[in-house]
Every structure is written in C-alpha cells, then in structure tokens.
Amino acid sequence: EIVLTQSPATLSLSPGERATLSCRASQSVSGYLAWYQQKPGQAPRLLIYDASNRATGIPARFSGSGSGTDFTLTISSLEPEDFAVYYCQRRSNRPPFSFTFGPGTKVDIK
Amino acid sequence: QVTLRESGPALVKPTQTLTLTCTFSGFSLTTNGMCVSWIRQPPGKALEWLALIDWDDDKYYSTSVKTRLTISRDTSKKQVVLTMTNMDPVDTGTYYCARGLYRGFDYWGQGTLVTVSS
DSSP: OOOEEEEOSEEEEOTTSOEEEEEEESSOOTTOEEEEEEOTTSOOEEEEETTTEEOTTOOTTEEEEEETTEEEEEESSOOGGGOSEEEEEEEOSSSSOOEEEOOOEEEEEO | OOEEEEEOOSEEOTTOOEEEEEEEESSOTTSTTOEEEEEEEOTTSOOEEEEEEETTSOEEEOTTTGGGEEEEEETTTTEEEEEEOSOOGGGOEEEEEEEEETTEEEEEOOOEEEEEOO
C-alpha cells in the first residue's frame, strides 16, 4: 500500500509570504496526485489534480509540481483566507481504483 | 449546479450497521467517467477514502475496511448508499460523499457526523 507523508506538519507564516508544502509517496504515483484545502467545519476543496492542474476557480497563486514520489504545493503569496489544512491525495491510474490521503499540513498565522 | 448531500443517523451503537445515503444533483452517474466516493474523517484527523462506485456500476473498496462495506446506487433517485457493518467507536467521524475520479474529488457534500457509542 502506498503511504503519503506530508511536511512540515505545521507551517507558521504571515500574510503575503510564500508557502511551500511537501508531499512524498512511499513509491511512485506517477503524476496522479491531488491537493485539497480544508477549513474548520468545512468539506475539503479541490485545488490541484494530476500534480499541476488547477481545478476550476482556483486562484493562480496556488500551483503544484512534482512527479514520481515528490510533490510540492506552492502558495505564492498567502491571503488571509489561505490559512487552513492542506491534504495531498494519490489515486491509482487504472482499476482497481484506490485512493490515499496524506496526514495534512496546517498553515497557520505567524 | 452540482450538489451532494449526505444523510443518515447521527448516532449508532457498537456492532450495529450504519447506512448512509448520498443524494446528488447536477450530473448523471451513468455518464462515462462519473464516480461517487465515500470518504470519512475522524475528529481532528486526516481523510480516509472508503469506497467508490462508477458509471458502469463497478465498485471499489478500501482494503482496510473492505469486508465491512457495501456501496450501491439508485440512478433513478440519484442516490448512492453506503452500508458499514459492525460499527465501532473508532468509526466515529464525519462521513462525506464526493464526486470525481480522474480529475480529483471536485464536489463534496457538507458531511454528516456519525458517533458510535452505546
């Protein structure tokens, strides 16, 4: 089973700063990795799919990169509404379909 | 527009069977590539994918809970149902249904909190 590890667990930054979040897979997931944002009491929101594709309506300050086992979510300049928990998620590329989420990175206000 | 809404009991006793219903609108589950998943989240913890049903009525389950899960659909009612047997307090959490597969889970319900307690 593929395990996802996210680092750091918590990232303390100020508005306007750049955030760099890491997701590492225990074995290659090719480019089949997504990123989600979750705020307290809300459902997750899809940000990025297939490593680098922004989902509909996602601002350009969010970008994803990576392939294989190492992936990065970058928020170029933090807005107040970006302070949240971020999860990465891999999927299998063919049946039988399976999905795994990482443990999350909390981005909080410094 | 696409919406999903979960419904089901807020409280179940240990060993009981949980039945959750996801009622969706704005898309057809018989359209090629469409899928609905169930995903859960214990309080303060990470997300865990549980099961997926696809446009062809194929079903896929998490290996960790596979023996306890059944996912099914009623396309005329636009519903996806998840049953989980032998509930335990560790199954307490918020249960979400979500649409998607190849391009991520792009639409989610608001979630329903299920507490397992005697």
